[in-house]
Amino acid sequence: MRNLITLTGRELRAFFYSPIAYATGFIFAVITGVFFYAALSYYGMASYEMSRMAQFAGPRELSLGEYVLRPLFGNLSVVMLLMLPLLTMRLFSEERKAGSLELLFTWPLTDFQITLGKFLAVYLVFLLMLAVSALNIAILAWFAPPPWGVVACGYLGLALLGAAFLAMGLFMSTLTENQVIAAALSFGALLLFWVVGWLVPEQKDAFAAMVEYLSIFSHFERFSKGVVDTRDVVYYLSFAFLFLFLTLRSLEAAKYRG
Amino acid sequence: MIKAENLTKRYGAVTAVNAVSFEVAPGEICGFLGPNGAGKTTTMRVLTGFIPPSQGRVEVAGLDVARDPLEVKKRVGYLPETTPLYGDMRVEEYLQFVGRIKGVARGGLTQAVGGVMEAARIADRRRSLIRTLSKGYRQRVGLAQALIGGPEVLILDEPTIGLDPTQIKDIRSLIKSLAGKRTVILSSHILSEVQLICSRVVIIKGGRLLASESIESLAAALGGHLSVSAKAPADQLGEALARLPGVKSVAARGPGAEPGAARFEIVPSDVSLARREIARFVVGRGWELVALTGGAASLEEAYLSLVGRADAHPEPEAPHA
Numbered sequence: 189m190r191n192l193i194t195l196t197g198r199e200l201r202a203f204f205y206s207p208i209a210y211a212t213g214f215i216f217a218v219i220t221g222v223f224f225y226a227a228l229s230y231y232g233m234a235s236y237e238m239s240r241m242a243q244f245a246g247p248r249e250l251s252l253g254e255y256v257l258r259p260l261f262g263n264l265s266v267v268m269l270l271m272l273p274l275l276t277m278r279l280f281s282e283e284r285k286a287g288s289l290e291l292l293f294t295w296p297l298t299d300f301q302i303t304l305g306k307f308l309a310v311y312l313v314f315l316l317m318l319a320v321s322a323l324n325i326a327i328l329a330w331f332a333p334p335p336w337g338v339v340a341c342g343y344l345g346l347a348l349l350g351a352a353f354l355a356m357g358l359f360m361s362t363l364t365e366n367q368v369i370a371a372a373l374s375f376g377a378l379l380l381f382w383v384v385g386w387l388v389p390e391q392k393d394a395f396a397a398m399v400e401y402l403s404i405f406s407h408f409e410r411f412s413k414g415v416v417d418t419r420d421v422v423y424y425l426s427f428a429f430l431f432l433f434l435t436l437r438s439l440e441a442a443k444y445r446g
Numbered sequence: 447m448i449k450a451e452n453l454t455k456r457y458g459a460v461t462a463v464n465a466v467s468f469e470v471a472p473g474e475i476c477g478f479l480g481p482n483g484a485g486k487t488t489t490m491r492v493l494t495g496f497i498p499p500s501q502g503r504v505e506v507a508g509l510d511v512a513r514d515p516l517e518v519k520k521r522v523g524y525l526p527e528t529t530p531l532y533g534d535m536r537v538e539e540y541l542q543f544v545g546r547i548k549g550v551a552r553g554g555l556t557q558a559v560g561g562v563m564e565a566a567r568i569a570d571r572r573r574s575l576i577r578t579l580s581k582g583y584r585q586r587v588g589l590a591q592a593l594i595g596g597p598e599v600l601i602l603d604e605p606t607i608g609l610d611p612t613q614i615k616d617i618r619s620l621i622k623s624l625a626g627k628r629t630v631i632l633s634s635h636i637l638s639e640v641q642l643i644c645s646r647v648v649i650i651k652g653g654r655l656l657a658s659e660s661i662e663s664l665a666a667a668l669g670g671h672l673s674v675s676a677k678a679p680a681d682q683l684g685e686a687l688a689r690l691p692g693v694k695s696v697a698a699r700g701p702g703a704e705p706g707a708a709r710f711e712i713v714p715s716d717v718s719l720a721r722r723e724i725a726r727f728v729v730g731r732g733w734e735l736v737a738l739t740g741g742a743a744s745l746e747e748a749y750l751s752l753v754g755r756a757d758a759h760p761e762p763e764a765p766h767a
């Protein structure tokens with residue numbers, strides 16, 4: 189436990205010594221803000237149109253959740269797909285290239301501690317990024333209270349989605365000592381898991397259900413609508429655990445390759 | 447304390463280490479010698495548990511490295527060949543990090559870090575970013591990292607490479623002072639260094655073990671050589687020398703440095719006995735002893751003769767003309 193804290197602390201510090209975390213966090217914050225602004229102004233325009241037409245259709249209020257939060261969460265999830273591989277790419281690749289894995293693996297640590305330490309560190313950095321993006325919600329709350337249930341669900345979904353993305357990125361960084369290749373591999377793999385969702389066949393048979401189950405974003409839809417389904421939670425958690433497990437296997441295999 | 451049995455490591459088709467067995471007793475300082483690519487680094491990596499052997503087994507501090515890697519790692523301090531440190535950390539911060547990982551108690555951490563910084567003489571750079579250190583300083587931080595926590599076994603891959611002459615002296619005496627307290631394996635290409643600090647050597651070449659014994663017995667096996675010149679009739683002197691105790695063979699080398707002197711090269715079976723007898727004999731006969739030089743074989747001669755011999759016969763089973 190003490191080792192895990194020590195390792196996580198070092199990894200965290202390494203993030204803040206390197207410009208990558210700042211650059212990624214900054215771009216993430218800016219893009220989030222732009223998307224938020226776009227969704228909000230679309231909402232404003234739509235409400236204005238609505239109030240003009242109220243005399244025909246009767247008074248009706250547009251839901252903040254439907255018009256602002258849902259598109260915001262959807263956009264955030266795609267931005268994460270693009271940005272998170274940049275956070276994970278250096279985790280093992282950099283140490284492989286520099287040779288510092290040789291010391292890391294000859295200190296009295298288990299592979300599990302090493303893997304978990306790196307994962308926890310990058311996950312904390314990611315949570316910090318999410319927290320910064322939540323400033324947008326705070327601004328919204330200043331003007332009109334958003335449906336807090338939907339906000340909570342959306343952020344839970346993003347947190348789970350992030351765990352899955354980061355675990356996969358961590359695994360990819362064990363495969364190569366080149367950080368660019370590690371980022372490209374995890375980006376490509378995540379894209380594949382996304383695109384699979386577009387291939388869902390029309391007829392609703394078992395195969396279609398399976399393809400839909402595999403798709404990484406189909407599980408996010410419900411979160412962004414404010415619904416927590418245990419199947420979605422289980423999907424993301426098993427996705428993350430699978431890749432953490434593969435990371436351990438990959439480290440083991442690398443030792444035999446020498 | 448350290449035991450390798452039939453250790454073999456293959457990288458694909460390359461056999462880096464081939465059926466090597468040796469043992470190092472507690473408190474010994476063992477030098478690991480061999481030409482480039484001999485398999486020294488590979489053997490050390492197996493000993494530290496960084497890579498598993500393809501065959502054979504290694505024991506460190508009485509524990510099987512394959513079965514008990516964590517317990518072995520707690521007892522080993524390792525300085526890898528490339529000294530891969532975390533460049534983004536400061537010296538003191540890095541050593542504190544390693545100390546914590548090696549299980550140094552929280553209360554003793556500051557003292558432990560101070561101690562190894564003192565020993566490796568890096569206290570003056572404790573606040574420097576490791577990335578900005580010179581090669582020699584990085585090497586010393588690597589050494590401090592290996593020393594922290596007082597491990598029973600130290601495995602040092604070329605520890606004095608890149609150090610300045612004063613530092614080499616300091617680090618050598620530091621390692622020498624560990625004799626009897628810690629078990630040390632160090633690799634080096636500097637034979638005089640190994641002769642100075644090690645009590646025994648393991649020599650490998652092309653992945654095969656050439657020798658594993660104490661430096662004295664290695665040198666004694668080689669015998670050394672003596673060179674005599676004396677003002678005496680060459681034929682009489684040669685004949686007499688060959689009959690002296692401790693002398694194996696005698697070869698005439700023509701006239702000596704001074705007029706009237708004859709010079710002979712002698713291969714002794716016992717250097718000190720031969721030297722004593724020769725001096726006594728020549729003086730006893732009333733001849734003038736001009737020079738009597740040479741002595742026991744140095745590690746360098748032993749090494750060159752072993753490695754060179756292996757060079758000349760890469761295939762021991764092949765018949766030669």
Ligand SMILES: Nc1ncnc2c1ncn2[C@@H]1O[C@H](COP(=O)(O)OP(=O)(O)OP(=O)(O)O)[C@@H](O)[C@H]1O
Pocket residue numbers: 445446457460461462480481482483484485486487488489527
């Ligand atoms: N990761 C690897 N993959 C393939 N071959 C390797 C690997 N590491 C070492 N080798 C090979 O194994 C052999 C032994 O290498 P090793 O590094 O152990 O030699 P060394 O005795 O330490 O040499 P030096 O004195 O140059 O440090 C060499 O032929 C080397 O090319």
Ligand SMILES: [Mg+2]
Pocket residue numbers: 486487488527603
């Ligand atoms: Mg080497």
